[in-house]
Amino acid sequence: MKFLYGLALALIFFEGFISQCVGAGGSEDASTSLNLRNLPSNVYEEILFRTGFSATEDAAKDRQRSSAAVKKILEDRIIQIVPINFDNEKMHEFDLGGYIYLNIYGVNKALSLFKNFGNLIKKIKVDYKFIDQVDDNIRHQINENIITKYAKQFTEFHIVASNAFLTFLDELSNGGERIRFPNVKKLVYHGPDFGNSYDLNSIFPNLESLTLHYNYMYVSNSFMQINMTCMENVTKLKELKLEINPDSYQLHELEKVFSKNKQLSTLGLVLTNKIDILRSVEIHVKTVQTLDIQVDSTEFLNHVSEKHSFNMPTLKKLHLSKSCRDCRIINFINCFKKLKTLEVWTHVDFIVSNFEKLIEINEFIMNNIPFIMNTKKILQIFGRKKKLNMVKWEPVAKDEYNTFKFELSDINKELKQSHEPTWKINYINPKTSYGYILMMRSK
Known part of the structure; x- marks a missing residue:
């Protein structure tokens, strides 16, 4: 703070x-x-x-x-502009997903920041989701005095909108030549409609990371509308995250993107019952190292067969979210023979209780969970996996960490007596009421 x-x-x-x-x-x-x-x-x-x-x-x-x-x-910070005024909160800093955000409420405060520090700012997020509360004059001030003025120096650009991305681009050009962001490598769009006949590559010629995210809380459509024709000339992508309903695009459109971006190493997809999307990844993306997927254990796993497992030899990290309380999820994870890191966002207790059935991994990350299970039982389960050397889970309150640390000291004494590797524990608190526990196994 x-x-x-x-x-x-x-x-x-x-x-x-x-x-x-x-x-x-x-x-x-x-x-x-x-x-x-x-x-x-x-x-x-x-x-x-x-x-x-x-x-x-x-x-x-x-x-x-x-x-x-x-x-x-x-x-180092993403400057997040929310151009509406709240009585009690004008500015605050927070950590999210490993990034530090400086959240600025009110257009005057944002304009003052850029007037004095604008030439030093590289990462920006503009939040227009409450469009009814942001009048045209305020949008014009932000677009002209912040976005357009500093477009050439930004390396990371996030926009949250209630309207189409093309509408936003048209606002920036204001009837003139289309704006360009020559140094932006990461683009994140939260909104209802992305793509059209414009050339995304001409606007973001050095784009390496693209995330499309739909949030039904802010827009009225049932899912994001997407027209991938704008991506025909995009060829430098290393990261692509489509955090949207897979019914919003056609598989052949996605395969075109794959074919022109063969260096893709990170993919984020919502799969639900779309097993064909993952099959397409298996066939067309030979360089994927990190796979971030949302699955439905009842629908999606009905299509997963042990006889037809997935072959992704370069995959090192798998991030699972949504429903994972199904024994078949273990078989699905075991499809990826070279997996080093497993990250799970839901039903962690189920994954831990079946942990011994998993292939050997080096790192296990648990997110968005309450304090779970018995400490000794957890460490006994982890201890039987010989290659596991790092465990992380969050969020964890300070008092929960203190309890866990006290129990761990007794467990480490027992491990030393039996000549087993012990665990070193750290608590990392990024200026919030909750932090995360990081445990490293001794050699």
């Missing part, structure tokens, strides 16, 4: 303080024509120390220049 307060305070005193410091160097109008790259080190240091940036201490330890520390703070 120090970063939150730091930015807020920085934006308040920036004009007065900077004009004082830089004015001594001959710049009388620094408060209105500020260029951070020209500021002396003492100004950066004053910003860091007065505003309490969370990276100040680390920067000092690394003996970084203060300007480099500020640059790293902003480049």
Whole structure:
């Protein structure tokens, strides 16, 4: 949270303080024509120390220049703009999925941030899902003074919308030449309609990661509409996540994308009962190393046969979500003979209770679960898997971790006496009320 307060305070005193410091160097109008790259080190240091940036201490330890520390703070965060005002919450920082977000409410605060720090920001997320509460003037200010102005420097771009992606692009062009994002490598779109006759590659010529996500809470359609003709010239994808209903696209359209992006290493798909999609991945994507799939254990697994298992020799990580409480899910996981990491989001207790039936893996990750099962029983199960050397689960509250750590110390004593490998445990808390447990097995 120090970063939150730091930015807020920085934006308040920036004009007065900077004009004082830089004015001594001959710049009388620094408060209105500020260029951070020209500021002396003492100004950066004053910003860091007065505003309490969370990276100040680390920067000092690394003996970084203060300007480099500020640059790293902003480049490491996804700046998320929510252009509606709440009475009690204007700005906050949070961790999600391994990324740090700085959430900014209100258009004035966002415009102030980019006015002073815009040339340092590389990752941005604009949230237009509450379109009825964002009038045309506010959208125009954000589009013109943030998105269009800094389009050439962004490397990561997220947009949450209640309308079509093409409508959003048309707003940015405003009747003129189509906007380009030449350095964006990652594009994430949350909304009801993606694709059309436009050329996605001409807008994002260096796109390596594309995620399409539909959230029924924000839009009225039953699933995302998608026209993949816009992707005909996209050839550099390393990551593709279609977190949408598979009925929204045709299999042959997906296979065209596969054929033109043979270097794909990460795939995210909703499968439900669509076994043919996974068969297509098996045939056409020979480089996939990470597979993130949502399955329905009753429908999807009805189509999985032990006699016709999947052959994906390059697959190293499998991430499963949705329904996994079915004994056949174990057989499905065992299809992937080279698997190193298994991550499960639901029904973890079922997977753990059947853990000994799984092929040997090196890492097991459990997500979105309550504190489960008996500590000793869990570790006995894990201990019988000889190759398993890392276990992670989240979210875990601090008091739950303390209980677990106390029990683990007694278990480790027993393991030492029997000359078995012990477990080293750490609790990582990313500035929230819940963190995660990381256990590493001794050699």
